[in-house]
Amino acid sequence: MSWVPRNLSIYCPPNSVLSVCQPPILMFVTLVANLFSHSEDSYPNEDIEKEYDFIIVGAGSAGCVVANRLSEVKQWKILLLEAGIEEPEVADIPSFMATVAGSNIDWTYRTQPEKQCCRSRLGRSCAMQRGKVMGGSSTINYMMYVRGNRRDYDEWAEEGNRGWSYEEVLPYFLKSENNRDPQIVEDNPLYHNQHGYQSVQRFPYTDINVEILLNAWQELGYELVDINANNQLGAMNLQTTSANGTRQSTNGAFIRPIRRKRRNLTVKTETYVTKLLVDYKTNRVIGVEYTSANNRTKLNTVFAKKEVILSAGPVNSAKILMLSGIGPREELEKYGIQVVSNLSVGRNVQDHPGMYGLLTALNFTSTSQNISIIEDISTYEKTHRGPLSAIGPGTITAFLRTMSQPEDSVPDVQVFFIPSSHDDFLNNPNEYFDVPVEPFSYYDAISIIPVILKPKSRGYILLNASDPLWAPPLIYPGYFSNSNDLDVLADGIEITLKLFDTESFKKNDFTLINKPLHPCRQFKFGERDYWKCAMVEYTSTIFHLVGTCKMGPKSDPEAVVNERLKVYGVDHLRVVDSSIMPKIVRGNTNAATIMIAEKASDMIKEEWLSDGI
Numbered sequence: 001m002s003w004v005p006r007n008l009s010i011y012c013p014p015n016s017v018l019s020v021c022q023p024p025i026l027m028f029v030t031l032v033a034n035l036f037s038h039s040e041d042s043y044p045n046e047d048i049e050k051e052y053d054f055i056i057v058g059a060g061s062a063g064c065v066v067a068n069r070l071s072e073v074k075q076w077k078i079l080l081l082e083a084g085i086e087e088p089e090v091a092d093i094p095s096f097m098a099t100v101a102g103s104n105i106d107w108t109y110r111t112q113p114e115k116q117c118c119r120s121r122l123g124r125s126c127a128m129q130r131g132k133v134m135g136g137s138s139t140i141n142y143m144m145y146v147r148g149n150r151r152d153y154d155e156w157a158e159e160g161n162r163g164w165s166y167e168e169v170l171p172y173f174l175k176s177e178n179n180r181d182p183q184i185v186e187d188n189p190l191y192h193n194q195h196g197y198q199s200v201q202r203f204p205y206t207d208i209n210v211e212i213l214l215n216a217w218q219e220l221g222y223e224l225v226d227i228n229a230n231n232q233l234g235a236m237n238l239q240t241t242s243a244n245g246t247r248q249s250t251n252g253a254f255i256r257p258i259r260r261k262r263r264n265l266t267v268k269t270e271t272y273v274t275k276l277l278v279d280y281k282t283n284r285v286i287g288v289e290y291t292s293a294n295n296r297t298k299l300n301t302v303f304a305k306k307e308v309i310l311s312a313g314p315v316n317s318a319k320i321l322m323l324s325g326i327g328p329r330e331e332l333e334k335y336g337i338q339v340v341s342n343l344s345v346g347r348n349v350q351d352h353p354g355m356y357g358l359l360t361a362l363n364f365t366s367t368s369q370n371i372s373i374i375e376d377i378s379t380y381e382k383t384h385r386g387p388l389s390a391i392g393p394g395t396i397t398a399f400l401r402t403m404s405q406p407e408d409s410v411p412d413v414q415v416f417f418i419p420s421s422h423d424d425f426l427n428n429p430n431e432y433f434d435v436p437v438e439p440f441s442y443y444d445a446i447s448i449i450p451v452i453l454k455p456k457s458r459g460y461i462l463l464n465a466s467d468p469l470w471a472p473p474l475i476y477p478g479y480f481s482n483s484n485d486l487d488v489l490a491d492g493i494e495i496t497l498k499l500f501d502t503e504s505f506k507k508n509d510f511t512l513i514n515k516p517l518h519p520c521r522q523f524k525f526g527e528r529d530y531w532k533c534a535m536v537e538y539t540s541t542i543f544h545l546v547g548t549c550k551m552g553p554k555s556d557p558e559a560v561v562n563e564r565l566k567v568y569g570v571d572h573l574r575v576v577d578s579s580i581m582p583k584i585v586r587g588n589t590n591a592a593t594i595m596i597a598e599k600a601s602d603m604i605k606e607e608w609l610s611d612g613i
């Protein structure tokens with residue numbers, strides 16, 4: 001199956017003024033679908049055998065890494081199962097980030113309505129994108145390469161997770177990294193490596209607003225830093241998980257180079273795992289049950305001699321565990337599922353929430369007034385250069401410390417800059433962020449999105465009573481359920497607003513769009529209560545959901561896996577993905593997920609190979 005774009009008709013009633021509903025954009029989507037819907041990974045179908053040593057469920061950020069590392073052991077047979085399709089070419093092009101959202105490589109989840117968040121967004125819920133494709137969310141993400149703060153990992157270790165302190169995980173960040181910016185490596189050689197599988201590089205094209213934004217942060221006293229080295233506080237034009245102007249998902253980094261070369265690795269796409277097979281006498285996981293896209297009603301089984309590794313991401317690892325009898329007893333009993341292990345699966349949901357509503361209008365941009373998409377596509381196809389080889393100003397980030405953060409070198413707010421449409425925001429603020437499909441290179445406004453890095457709020461995920469197996473799980477993100485998070489973010493917004501006082505912003509006519517959002521009109525625009533209202537009404541996420549299968553010591557009632565990522569109360573089963581994070585890291589979550597997968601792979605080898613790694 002190939003890539004199918006998002007169905008725009010649902011957003012475009014007759015006479016809609018949204019930019020996405022206008023003929024040039026609809027033509028753009030058709031053009032992209034014609035040019036880039038295929039995958040460079042088309043292989044003849046491989047049959048699944050009866051038994052493997054290891055079965056990995058989900059070929060996302062973590063699953064692709066584990067499949068690569070375990071298949072290094074020639075005598076092991078590895079099966080990697082992925083629900084989505086092969087990675088299509090459209091995902092390679094950095095600027096097409098928004099074009100792939102909501103398409104058939106996104107699970108298109110949405111959060112459940114809650115009192116404290118997403119109230120004015122479509123359906124009172126926030127979109128929760130997740131990749132359903134080889135590479136998983138690393139194939140649809142913004143590619144920002146951010147590891148988080150040293151404290152994040154030290155805190156994991158302090159909570160009883162031996163082996164996870166910063167000093168102990170840094171080697172695994174380095175192991176995966178192939179840093180292609182020599183200056184960055186030279187400046188901080190202890191923090192970078194050039195020999196891993198995962199390419200990390202700045203985009204070759206620099207949008208004009210990048211410099212303006214960096215200058216503004218510097219005027220406010222924020223130094224330009226390498227946020228992945230020893231000081232995370234400051235601003236940076238980020239490196240990305242890309243190589244030479246092209247996205248490098250973990251599929252591109254870890255699977256493509258070995259696929260069909262290592263005969264002991266079988267990769268099967270469009271294969272949906274429905275549950276784990278458990279031997280109830282021994283509580284041992286012995287395999288998985290799955291269906292194929294071409295016949296969803298036929299249930300098949302495949303067996304694992306050594307282990308099943310769940311890498312289906314924070315939503316689906318939790319769902320698969322619950323469907324297999326591993327989860328909160330009261331939840332499982334509702335559906336008559338036999339309880340294998342009564343654990344807090346689906347709890348401890350964390351993310352980095354922010355708010356849409358803080359935008360700068362631009363009187364000029366590098367590209368929006370002079371769009372020649374055909375030319376840009378042609379340039380990109382020939383050279384992997386030009387505006388499409390970047391995400392506009394989206395690679396700029398800043399890490400701030402508000403008054404709530406006592407430690408000197410630890411940020412509690414991160415600020416993002418996302419290309420946007422001025423008119424769409426004014427005409428339709430509750431949808432303006434969910435619907436664009438245009439390349440990130442063409443824009444006339446920038447959404448400035450501060451997010452809270454260490455929220456106190458927690459959410460949870462439940463099976464969907466309407467159809468626990470096939471319907472999307474119910475995601476209650478819990479954003480801002482702890483009101484302290486509103487205060488921290490309000491502090492972050494107040495710091496961010498100072499950008500508008502800088503010479504850099506003034507000189508370049510970056511003006512704050514100060515039309516109050518309708519649901520917050522009882523507050524004066526720009527006052528603290530106004531922003532708090534905007535957070536609750538126009539909550540945003542940058543899709544860093546984690547924590548549903550929490551790693552923790554046995555004494556922790558919320559722990560689902562131990563420090564070796566083995567599921568409590570069940571044998572021969574690990575969870576290896578972003579869901580094991582006990583606390584969310586202070587930064588984007590992809591690099592940390594890859595690190596988790598690298599470390600888990602070594603732990604698996606230590607345990608199953610008599611001569612260790």
Ligand SMILES: Cc1cc2nc3c(=O)[nH]c(=O)nc-3n(C[C@H](O)[C@H](O)[C@H](O)COP(=O)(O)OP(=O)(O)OC[C@H]3O[C@@H](n4cnc5c(N)ncnc54)[C@H](O)[C@@H]3O)c2cc1C
Nearest residue numbers: 058060061062083136137141142143144273313578588590
């Ligand atoms: C739009 C977006 C932007 C983001 N931007 C960034 C960024 O710029 N930088 C950053 O660091 N992080 C970013 N993130 C977050 C980051 O990408 C994720 O935290 C990370 O990819 C999670 O990895 P994972 O392995 O836990 O899950 P995933 O990568 O989501 O992998 C799970 C895989 O399992 C598969 N699967 C699920 N259920 C089944 C099933 N039943 N059977 C078989 N297969 C199944 C899925 O299809 C998927 O391929 C972003 C995420 C999104 C969605």
